[in-house]
Amino acid sequence: xxxxxxxxxxxxLDDLKEALSTLGVSGMTLSEVKGFGRQKGxxxxxxxxxYVVDFIPKVKVEIVVEAERVDEVVETIMNSVRTGxxxxxxxxxxxxxxxxxxxxxxxxxxxx
Amino acid sequence: xxxxxxxxxxxxxxxxxxxxxxxxxVGDPSGANTGVAADVVGASAGAPTAAELASMxxxxxxxxxxxxxxxxxxxxxxxxxxxxxxFLVMFMQAGFALAEGGFTRAKNxxxxxxxxxxxxxxxxxxxxxxxxxxxxxGVGGVASLGGxxxxxxxxxxxxxxxDFGLFGTKGFFLSGDTYDAVVYGIFLFQxxxxxxxxxxxxxxxxxxxxxxxxxIYGFFITALVxxxxxxxxxxxxxxxxxxxxxxxxxxxxxxAGSSVVHMTGGFAAxxxxxxxxxxLGKFKADGTPNAIPGHHIxxxxxxxFILAFGWFGFNAGSTLAGGDLRIAVVATNTxxxxxAGAFAAMVYMWVFYGKPDISIIANGxxxxxxxxxxxxxxxxxxSAVLIGAIAGVLLCISxxxxxxxxxxxxxxxxFSVHGVNGAWGVLALGLFADGKYGDAFNGVPGTxxxxxxxxxxxxxxxxxxxxxxxxxxxxxxxxxxxxxxxxVPLRVSPEMELxxxxxxEVGVTAYPEFHLNKTHR
Numbered sequence: 001x002x003x004x005x006x007x008x009x010x011x012x013l014d015d016l017k018e019a020l021s022t023l024g025v026s027g028m029t030l031s032e033v034k035g036f037g038r039q040k041g042x043x044x045x046x047x048x049x050x051y052v053v054d055f056i057p058k059v060k061v062e063i064v065v066e067a068e069r070v071d072e073v074v075e076t077i078m079n080s081v082r083t084g085x086x087x088x089x090x091x092x093x094x095x096x097x098x099x100x101x102x103x104x105x106x107x108x109x110x111x112x
Numbered sequence: 113x114x115x116x117x118x119x120x121x122x123x124x125x126x127x128x129x130x131x132x133x134x135x136x137x138v139g140d141p142s143g144a145n146t147g148v149a150a151d152v153v154g155a156s157a158g159a160p161t162a163a164e165l166a167s168m169x170x171x172x173x174x175x176x177x178x179x180x181x182x183x184x185x186x187x188x189x190x191x192x193x194x195x196x197x198x199f200l201v202m203f204m205q206a207g208f209a210l211a212e213g214g215f216t217r218a219k220n221x222x223x224x225x226x227x228x229x230x231x232x233x234x235x236x237x238x239x240x241x242x243x244x245x246x247x248x249x250g251v252g253g254v255a256s257l258g259g260x261x262x263x264x265x266x267x268x269x270x271x272x273x274x275d276f277g278l279f280g281t282k283g284f285f286l287s288g289d290t291y292d293a294v295v296y297g298i299f300l301f302q303x304x305x306x307x308x309x310x311x312x313x314x315x316x317x318x319x320x321x322x323x324x325x326x327x328i329y330g331f332f333i334t335a336l337v338x339x340x341x342x343x344x345x346x347x348x349x350x351x352x353x354x355x356x357x358x359x360x361x362x363x364x365x366x367x368a369g370s371s372v373v374h375m376t377g378g379f380a381a382x383x384x385x386x387x388x389x390x391x392l393g394k395f396k397a398d399g400t401p402n403a404i405p406g407h408h409i410x411x412x413x414x415x416x417f418i419l420a421f422g423w424f425g426f427n428a429g430s431t432l433a434g435g436d437l438r439i440a441v442v443a444t445n446t447x448x449x450x451x452a453g454a455f456a457a458m459v460y461m462w463v464f465y466g467k468p469d470i471s472i473i474a475n476g477x478x479x480x481x482x483x484x485x486x487x488x489x490x491x492x493x494x495s496a497v498l499i500g501a502i503a504g505v506l507l508c509i510s511x512x513x514x515x516x517x518x519x520x521x522x523x524x525x526x527f528s529v530h531g532v533n534g535a536w537g538v539l540a541l542g543l544f545a546d547g548k549y550g551d552a553f554n555g556v557p558g559t560x561x562x563x564x565x566x567x568x569x570x571x572x573x574x575x576x577x578x579x580x581x582x583x584x585x586x587x588x589x590x591x592x593x594x595x596x597x598x599x600v601p602l603r604v605s606p607e608m609e610l611x612x613x614x615x616x617e618v619g620v621t622a623y624p625e626f627h628l629n630k631t632h633r
Contacts (some may be wrong), residue, residue, distance in 0.1 A: 046403035047472055047525075048465050090393055 001096040001112065006061045007035060008089040012081040013059050019080035020063070025073060026112070027061040039087035055084070058089060059070050064096055064112055114376055115328070118337070126381075137261040143293030144445070146259045147187030149551045154286030155186050155435070156446040174259040187258035189434040191294075194257065194301050199431020200422045205232050205311065207418030209298040214317045214412025214463030215471060215524045219612025227314040228324055234330035235307040239339075242284050243306060244299050247339035249280020251298075251347045256433035259294030266348055272363020274357040277349035279340060284514075303430065305373050308426075309338050315526035315605055316385040319484065320392075320609050323617040325600045329593075333380060341581055342372050349459040351580065354573045361570025364553040366444075366547075366575030369488035370432035370537030375581045382520065383589035390521030392609050401515050402614075407471060416474040419449050422565035423481045427488045431553020438489060438549055445488045446481065449500030456504025464508075472508060475525045479507035487541035490560050495544040502540075503533045535578050 013030075020028065036053035041054035046053060065073055074091055082088055101111040131582055140146050149169075153162050160168065160179075165187045169176035209228035216224050250266020253259060263284040268275040283290040286299060310333050314326070344351040345366050355363035366372050369470030397403055406412055428443040457476025458468045487499060510528035513521050523530065550560030561567040593602060603609075608616045612628075 014138070044405075045465065045467060045469070046405045046463075047469060047515075049401045049403040049515075077143040 001099055001109065002061045002067050003066060003096050004065065004070065004073055005062075005092040005094065006035065006077050006081070007058050007091075008061065008077075008081045009083070009087060010057055012083070013027050013061070015080045016061060016077060019076050020073070023073065023076055024056045025032045025063060025065065027063070031060045031062075033060045037087075037090065052087055056087065064099055066112065084106065118281045118316050119331075120240040122434075122595075137264065137289070139262050139292035139295065140259060141291045141293060146257075146293055147184035148455065149176065149183045149260070151183035151187050151258050153342045155183075165327060170409065183258075183280050185437055187256075190256045190258075190432060191297055192430050193434030193439075194429060195295055197425035198301040198304050198417050200425025201308065201429065202232075202422075204304075204419050204422030205229075205309060207415045207422055208311045208315070210310075210411050210418065211474070212318060212415070213314075214408040214410070214522050216318045216405035216614050217612075218407040218623055218626070218628050220614060221407065221613035222247075222373060222620045224314070224318050225622070226618040227318070227321070228311055230327070231311045231314060231330055232307055234327060235334040236303060237301075238331045238334035239303050240334055243339040244286070244302065245281065245283035245290075245339075246279045246336070247306075247342040247347045248298060248302060249347070250277060251280065251283035251345075254294065254298060254432055256295060256431070256436070257294045259292065260287045260298055262292055262295060263298075266343075267598060275350075275353070277341050277343065277347070277353065279349070280347055283289045294348070301432070304345075305335055305369055305426070306338050306342070307368075309373045309377040309380075310334050312329065312526050312530050313381040313384045314524035315524035316381035316522040317388050317524050318429070319613065320388055320603050321384075322601060322604055325384065325596055325602045328596060328600060329384075331591070332592060337380070337585065337592075338372075338376055339583060341376055343373050344580070345577065348503055350509075352554045354396025354576060355554055356568075358457045359445075360557040360573035361567050361568060362550065362558075362560050362573070362575070364538070364580075365484045365490075365553060365560055365570070366538055366551070367489045367541075368427045370534045370541075371581045372484060372578055374485060374530040374534030374537070375481045376579070377583050378527045378529070378534055378583055379585040380589040381522070381526040382531055383586050383594055384512075384602075385520050385522050385527070387590065387617060391523070392521070392606060394521045395519060399519055403463075403518075413470065413474055418476055419478060420481060423450070423485075427485060431489070440490075442488045445491060445493065445496035446484055448493055448496040449480040449484030449488075449503070450477050451480070452497045452500030453477050453483070453504040453507070456480075456501040457508055457570075458504075460505055460508040472511065472525075472533060475511070476504040476507050477602045478529045479503040479533040482530055483537040483540060485534075486537040487544055488514075489549055490545035492548075492560075494548060495540075495546070499537070499540045499544065503536055506532055506536055531582075535582065538578050539571075543569035545570065 035050050035054055036054055041052045043050050043052055068094060077091060099111040100107050114468040152159055155163055157287055212225050212228060213221050247265050251263050253261035263282055266277045267279050267281055268277050343349040345364055351617055352362040353363050424443050424444055427438045427446045431439050452475050454477035459474045461469045461472050461617050480503045482502035483499050486495055507528050509527050510532045514522055514528055543563035545560045547559045547561040547565050553560055564570040604613055
């Protein structure tokens, strides 16, 4: 089992959700985060004083899937959220040791 | 502690002293004996003179009785007007609270609100104890309200062959024969103006001021500092008599308080902000300022609207007479100046800083209002617009001067709005007063005229009043804050300042359910 962490632009979230539901991915977890990569911050002004905001608001989506599905899911995510402009985000794939469904106590692939 | 005991002893002595003095006029607590036939004399252009009232009453008994009712109604109109306008000014406290709260950070919102809230309570009490007596104890009555003549004790010194009124000595605790309907009405009206002054420094000193020292400050400014200058201008004191004593126009004229209220508040705000020092993280090591954005712009703008609304009471109410139809001119001049101030600030920011920054525009609206507060009764619409527009520009220049040149941290621009434009307001009166109103103001015959309409003496009187305020208020408040800092530290600890003042100073968190964005600063 693998966890896919996708950090994307907030306004692309709906596109990602739609694309994944077509694939049959059954759930995801969302957090609102801030970050930057090679996309630089931008300057804001308040009462004439400029200040640089380094961290850009992003959305992090976490999905756990069977290892066989990883490539398909990653490809779908990338195609659904890509704008071609700087700041599109990144996807990380991590190994998952165990998955449990709390309600029933199921473990492993049945719990995904 | 010693300060408290001394204050208590002095006020008790003054109170006993005032009780012991023989009072010729008598207080009218029920108000039933206020507003009588005599109050129709001079009430309008065609009103009977005192002699006519006496002689004609004998021949026309019904008319004599009706004159009594009419006199009562005239006073009643004026009293209702004054009180309602006073209630409007009280509502400005909410405006200040919302404006200051919105322009400062969320982690301090509880504390900022608490200061703006408690200054209302502390102000009323300090003023009741002795502030009102010091300010109005010798004003001698208000003709439009038909009474208040029990306020007849002013402490004067004699200099250069003239009487210099310094402070009143009647009306402590509103007791004795100052338990009078008209006196209570005057108290309420004057009190809400005083509270406007007292709340101004809470803006410049926000986000790092200990609540304990704030409470002590509250009593000091409301019981002593504000009332002294206010006595000199509105209580019959020496600044108002510069015309009668030295031929300088009508003396220092300040219709609704550009100097009495706003300069006093603004210069106290500056003194406090300088003694406190800037917020942590406000200035970089090389002195360039960092932006510390306010947390709730909608709240701040709403607050400024409420202030603009209350200002109708502030300016138009200062006629103390609903029957004086100049109130329409006063109110309209007020709103024109506010619009001009906001517009001028908007243009300035757009041209010089690229964007019409709404926080500065809101300050510009207030600056226009502050500037028109003194001249509102004495100018026409065009002058009001001009005065307001200049105020908007002065505001912008001042905000950046205070922050970048003086390196003083004023989170809401309190000094720039109230101090700088308060001064501009009283000086503008000395320039633009057009002679259409103000006959016998401050006991000087003729209407009030400024420099541009032929009275240079008026401008000199305004200058004297302005400089007196700036020096007196700034020096006294600066020394006060320095001394107070030694007894009760003015500033919270750096850890508390970074954490937020809400829990440590006032025991409540303004937004307990929200995870505040601590990384934003």
